[in-house]
Amino acid sequence: MATTTSVPVTIPKDGSLTKATIKDIIGTFLTNEWPNIDPEKLIVTRNTGYANTNCVVERPKPKGGAHSEPLKVFLKIHGELDGDIEVFKHLVPNKLEEAQLCHDYAQSGLGAKVYGFFQTQDGSFGRVDEFLDARTLERADVEDENIRAGVARENAAFHTMSTQRKKNSVQSYYDTVTGELAKYHRMDKLKKLANEGGVNMDHLVDYDFVSRIRRVTDKLESIGGKKGWCIHDVQFMNTMVKNSPKQGESKIVLVDFEFVFQNYRAFDIGGHFLQKMFQWFDEESKIANCRPYTEEEKRHFCEEYAKQWNEKTGDSDTWEQVFMESELGFMLAITFEIHNMLCFMDQDDDKDPLNILGLNKLFEEFVNQYKKLELGS
Template sequence: MATLTPVSVALPDNKVPTKNAIRDIVATFLTKEWPSVDPETLTTSFHTSFANNHCTVERQKPTGTSTEALKVFMKFHKEAAADMDIFKHLIPTKQEEALFCHEYGRSGLGAKVYGFFKTQDGTLGRVEEFLDARNMEPEDAENALIRADVARGLAMFHVMEPSLAKKAVEPFYEAVMSGLERYHRMDKLKALGKDGGVSVDNLIDYDFTTRLKKVVDKLESVGGKVGWCIHDVQFMNVLVKNDPKEGQSKIVLIDFEFVMRNYRAFDIGGHFMQKMFKWFDEESRIADCRKYTEEEKRHFCEEYARQWNKLTGDSDTGDQVFVESEYGYMLAIAFDVHNMLCFMSEEDDRDPLNLLGLDKLFDEFVDQYARLGLEVP
């Protein structure tokens, strides 16, 4: 269900829902057994993040046969940071996102959407099927079976034909470059870095805009293909099923706030890059692991090309996808750098773990740019 449904619930000022509110929201869509659930018997786990809040909810198993889900997942949308408005004309609305998730789930690739709601205080959210799965870990990318499933999963996602209107790729890069230009040489960000004990002066003074344009031009020159991209391909947005059925994919993709048309290389290269980061770890944002090897990247690209060709009738090679991904690696880094600088600027963030992660992104961009021979004269 992707129709917006008003619910007779108002969240408190801190936006953390009570158990009564949670029960009432879920019962709006699961109407047989959930309305009679005692809210105090619910087991809930609520989490906050910069983008959205989410909650898992489990009720006790009733006596006899149960016809409705015992456990569900809820997402509560938050207002985007002001500077992220530069993407507002490109990203789906919350209702379009809900419809996209509904279509993705209905295809058998993702979680079923039970309902899309609006509370009395204006908060938008979704109630979805809870998936028996865990977040992907960096070491999972070293498992050939999981790696192949991620490759095939991205290919299937990229060639979807959802209800969303197709938009050109160029405005996305115009927005990213405009944002990066705003933060270029910004003294406030340098000061925040110093306060956090990590100098980011070189990053702030680095001309990302000129270099990003060159990367996009090179990708276009090698025939980079376009599809529906997730853009936020951190490993927490790839779920690994705990007990997949035989013949089923081991992975599920989630978190589609930024779904829009882009070079497929963005997600592929971004996936390779994200192996090195654990953005919600409390000890370090940089994962304690090795990078994707070239052999692993090429295996991924072969599996991706095979699935893409199966679905589109194209005859792409793994080598073609690999070349595209080398440029996509930098596209994804530039986007993450922009978003982190936006967060720093809006929230006065000086967390040294975030700063060290940001500095690592910068090093990866500079190294990849040099390795591909793209240095600006």
């Protein structure tokens, strides 16, 4: 079980860490060799993301080469999530719960080992994790049937994972997101910001997402849509591909559990299919220049997912069942993205045309899918 350990260090507001501080944190959990290392000999690779500061920390190989503790670890300092995430605060895990999810995932033999979860004197939270020799999933990867199958199986394993976290009501998420989307419906400010950015998105702002989300979830219930621990933030950067997996070890590892709560499994599956078409951190276009998932690829993914789900749960789901659910989940994942981006626009007066073009692409995908599934007007 993950527990909080107090460490006698303070982290500056800008998130910067000295090598001595890094060594002291890691040495709190890896107590044999790490405390004796000269901190100036550490190699620290920093990466500051949307809300967190992440470091890969490497120590020199000891003389003779033998060592009982890892030479590389992953250090994560949790930042504060705000903005669009605030409305989901009652659903998302707190920092200790997130660490517990990572711990449980690792205990299942799938994720990175959690060496320790800590709180500093200034109140910051962080984790020391196993370093994964892996790269982020690329769009071309899922066109490889072996990697695609691995991603499918890993999602099914996560969705069915046994964890100590209390399950939320799935309806509580949909009550929240539809309430928020109702607030943005026909909002003149959003239309004005988009036009100032040089892109019209009046049709999106005037569109009634609320009633359509209800039709989608009603349909999911009618076909017996299953629920599980969904990640929600299923962008490709949060799926890792191991460079040299051990014999019998999964090549795929999922990371970043800040938004994990109970939802229809279809949300993550459909969201995975959706995310192939987008590259949210690109500075030239948010829309990826690649083909979307083909129907054949989706069906193969759903077949591999169903096999793993059934193995973990004892169910007898078919790929057809999972595929039908994913077609509906595709739209639920779209509305999650649209909500978050509209919230960002509203709060930060964002009028970046690339973001707005991305929003319009999401809207186009939703409308086309809704029409394809003949869910009504």
